[in-house]
Amino acid sequence: MKLTPTVHVVGGGRFGFGISGALDCHVYLLNGGSELALVDPGLGLAHDFDTILENIRADGLDPKRIRKLILTHYHCDHIGAAAEAQKRLDVEVFASTLAAPVIRSGDERAVSLDVAKAAGFYPPDFVLPPCPVDVEVREGDTLTVGELRWTAYETPGHCDGHLSFHISGGDRVYLLGADLVFWGGRILLQTIHDCRIDAYSQSVFKVEKLDFDALLPGHLQISLGGGKEHVTKAAESFRQLGVPPNLM
Numbered sequence: 041m042k043l044t045p046t047v048h049v050v051g052g053g054r055f056g057f058g059i060s061g062a063l064d065c066h067v068y069l070l071n072g073g074s075e076l077a078l079v080d081p082g083l084g085l086a087h088d089f090d091t092i093l094e095n096i097r098a099d100g101l102d103p104k105r106i107r108k109l110i111l112t113h114y115h116c117d118h119i120g121a122a123a124e125a126q127k128r129l130d131v132e133v134f135a136s137t138l139a140a141p142v143i144r145s146g147d148e149r150a151v152s153l154d155v156a157k158a159a160g161f162y163p164p165d166f167v168l169p170p171c172p173v174d175v176e177v178r179e180g181d182t183l184t185v186g187e188l189r190w191t192a193y194e195t196p197g198h199c200d201g202h203l204s205f206h207i208s209g210g211d212r213v214y215l216l217g218a219d220l221v222f223w224g225g226r227i228l229l230q231t232i233h234d235c236r237i238d239a240y241s242q243s244v245f246k247v248e249k250l251d252f253d254a255l256l257p258g259h260l261q262i263s264l265g266g267g268k269e270h271v272t273k274a275a276e277s278f279r280q281l282g283v284p285p286n287l288m
C-alpha cells in the first residue's frame with residue numbers, strides 16, 4: 041500500500057492495516073529510487089512473509105531491489121520474520137549494537153519472548169529464528185538507501201537497544217519511531233525486564249529536538265503531517281514528571 045512516493049506499508053496485523061499476519065507490526069518499505077529498504081518484517085508465522093512479498097509486488101515494486109533490512113528493536117512482532125527475509129532477499133541486515141548479539145542468537149529471554157508467550161501474546165510453540173546481523177548501528181550513524189539519508193538515534197525505554205531513524209531526502213522528512221511514540225502521544229510500557237521509564241523519557245526528549253513531518257510508528261495510526269505533535273505531547277507528560285498514556 042503506497043502511502044507516499046517514499047513510503048509503502050507492506051505488512052501489518054490487527055494493530056495495523058490487517059494486510060499480513062495478525063501479530064505483525066507495521067512493515068514499511070522505503071523507496072530511495074535506486075534501492076529499497078524493508079523495515080521490521082513482522083512475526084513471520086507460516087506464510088505471512090509470502091503475503092508481505094505479494095503486497096510489495098502488488099505495489100509495483102520488485103522485492104529483488106530491496107538491499108537493506110533495518111531492524112528497529114528485537115521484539116518478535118518486529119523481527120520474527122527477519123531470518124526468512126534475510127535468506128529469501130539476500131539483504132544486508134542492520135540492528136543496534138545492543139540488539140545485534142540477541143538477534144544473532146535468537147535469545148528468547150532477552151527479547152522477552154518467554155514472558156510474552158506466557159501472557160498469551162504469541163503461540164506457545166513459536167521459536168525466534170536466529171538471524172545474522174551485518175551492520176551494527178550506533179547513535180548518530182548514517183546510512184543511505186538510494187537518495188534517502190537515514191540518521192540513527194538510540195531510543196531505549198520501550199526496550200533496550202531500540203533505534204529510531206530520522207530520514208530525509210524523500211518527499212518529506214520522516215521520523216521512523218517504531219515503538220517509541222504513537223498517535224496522541226501514547227507510549228508502550230510493558231512489565232518486561234528492559235522497559236525503563238527514565239530512559240524512555242530521555243529518548244522522547246531526544247527525538248523532540250528533531251525536525252520532521254511524518255511519524256512512522258510500529259503500530260496504529262500513521263501521521264504523514266504534523267507527526268511531531270505526538271512526540272511533543274508525550275514529552276509534555278514526561279516534563280511534568282508524569283507518564284504519557286500507555287497503549288495497554
Ligand SMILES: [Zn+2]
Binds near residue numbers: 113198219
Ligand atoms: Zn516493541
